[in-house]
Amino acid sequence: MRTMTDIEWFWAWWRQGRQFGHDPANGTTRLAFDPEDVGWRRELAATWETMGFDVLLDGIGNVVGRVGAPPYVLVGSHTDTVPHAGDFDGVLGVLAGMVVARRWHGEQAGLLLVDWSCEESSRFGISTVGSRAATGALTEQQLSARDADGISLRTAAANAFGYGSRPVFSIGQECIVAALELHIEQGRELVVSDVPVAVVSGIAAPQRWRLELQGEANHSGSTAMADRRDALALAAEVVRRVEQQSWEWESRGLRSTVANLEVTPGVANVVPAVTRLLIDVRAQSLSGLKTYRDDLQAFVDGAAQKRRMRWTWTTLSEEPPGELDARIRKHMADIVTRNGFQAITLPSWPSHDSLPLSRVVPTGMLFVRNTSGVSHHPGEMPRSADIAVGLDVFCQLAERVAREKI
Numbered sequence: 001m002r003t004m005t006d007i008e009w010f011w012a013w014w015r016q017g018r019q020f021g022h023d024p025a026n027g028t029t030r031l032a033f034d035p036e037d038v039g040w041r042r043e044l045a046a047t048w049e050t051m052g053f054d055v056l057l058d059g060i061g062n063v064v065g066r067v068g069a070p071p072y073v074l075v076g077s078h079t080d081t082v083p084h085a086g087d088f089d090g091v092l093g094v095l096a097g098m099v100v101a102r103r104w105h106g107e108q109a110g111l112l113l114v115d116w117s118c119e120e121s122s123r124f125g126i127s128t129v130g131s132r133a134a135t136g137a138l139t140e141q142q143l144s145a146r147d148a149d150g151i152s153l154r155t156a157a158a159n160a161f162g163y164g165s166r167p168v169f170s171i172g173q174e175c176i177v178a179a180l181e182l183h184i185e186q187g188r189e190l191v192v193s194d195v196p197v198a199v200v201s202g203i204a205a206p207q208r209w210r211l212e213l214q215g216e217a218n219h220s221g222s223t224a225m226a227d228r229r230d231a232l233a234l235a236a237e238v239v240r241r242v243e244q245q246s247w248e249w250e251s252r253g254l255r256s257t258v259a260n261l262e263v264t265p266g267v268a269n270v271v272p273a274v275t276r277l278l279i280d281v282r283a284q285s286l287s288g289l290k291t292y293r294d295d296l297q298a299f300v301d302g303a304a305q306k307r308r309m310r311w312t313w314t315t316l317s318e319e320p321p322g323e324l325d326a327r328i329r330k331h332m333a334d335i336v337t338r339n340g341f342q343a344i345t346l347p348s349w350p351s352h353d354s355l356p357l358s359r360v361v362p363t364g365m366l367f368v369r370n371t372s373g374v375s376h377h378p379g380e381m382p383r384s385a386d387i388a389v390g391l392d393v394f395c396q397l398a399e400r401v402a403r404e405k406i
């Protein structure tokens with residue numbers, strides 16, 4: 001019997017994974033720690049054992065396959081999804097790691113293949129849980145976060161994978177040459193540039209701020225315009241400012257969004273007294289982020305003073321962005337060029353497991369063009385030919401990093 005090619009093998013495993021949570025009418029829903037997620041991780045663990053790996057399904061749900069001796073090249077991504085997802089975000093990187101493993105014969109390094117747990121923030125509002133845990137960055141506060149049903153992250157992980165009584169994989173106890181991740185691009189840059197893959201320069205960390213604007217409740221009929229302190233009218237100025245600034249900052253590596261607005265009391269006959277804005281910012285550089293925040297706060301202060309209003313600012317999460325390793329990027333660009341493609345470099349706006357990893361080990365990421373340009377949606381659709389290029393470049397990269405020890 002003819003041996004399957006890498007891309008045929010990829011598609012066979014891709015179909016296998018779809019048995020866990022895929023619904024033709026609604027896309028794939030494999031939320032972290034749900035039965036579909038647990039089922040697919042158990043199946044992967046069993047499969048990797050048949051491929052010759054020592055496998056640990058750890059207490060937080062990371063599936064870690066180990067073959068060979070240290071130092072290790074670590075490859076992986078995640079298989080949990082957002083609700084009604086496509087079938088490539090994360091899955092591509094885990095299956096790519098399996099393709100690397102398939103080709104791994106007597107390389108000068110061992111291989112660690114990982115399916116990171118709970119990468120998506122959909123359930124607990126916290127992303128990259130498994131990779132944070134493995135790098136020692138998962139906090140008690142994050143473990144106490146609750147889902148919509150009031151179940152804490154700690155309890156969900158304990159029930160699904162034995163968190164608290166079973167060990168969690170620790171990067172700090174391993175000798176790792178590099179961590180590598182293949183991922184679909186979740187935007188349209190590669191479609192516009194018409195190339196199948198891109199070298200990722202760095203990963204923007206999501207920053208979340210809550211801005212509360214305090215005005216005064218008063219009768220919406222009898223209060224003269226000059227006497228009003230309308231918190232919603234001020235919020236409108238801020239929303240407009242954030243959008244305008246995002247247009248200006250985009251080419252400088254920052255995008256911002258007012259994602260939610262709460263208005264109190266929110267009834268027709270009262271001038272709005274308080275508004276709360278939830279602001280999401282993705283910045284490629286920490287200095288840019290600070291400049292942007294100072295500028296926005298100065299604007300809020302000026303606009304609030306004109307309306308005789310007060311404001312308070314709460315930082316909900318603030319993490320530095322991650323720079324990806326320059327030596328790995330150079331290898332990647334070289335391999336892409338040798339394979340006959342233009343080597344372009346893109347930042348990643350969404351967060352990935354490579355972000356926590358980049359803080360502790362040299363980390364590299366390669367993007368594959370996603371032809372539809374949509375993600376976190378069933379319409380995610382890279383072409384098979386582009387996936388094949390991505391797998392090939394990724395395998396060559398893993399082999400080179402193993403040979404040259406970075």
Ligand SMILES: [Zn+2]
Nearest residue numbers: 089090119352
């Ligand atoms: Zn992902």
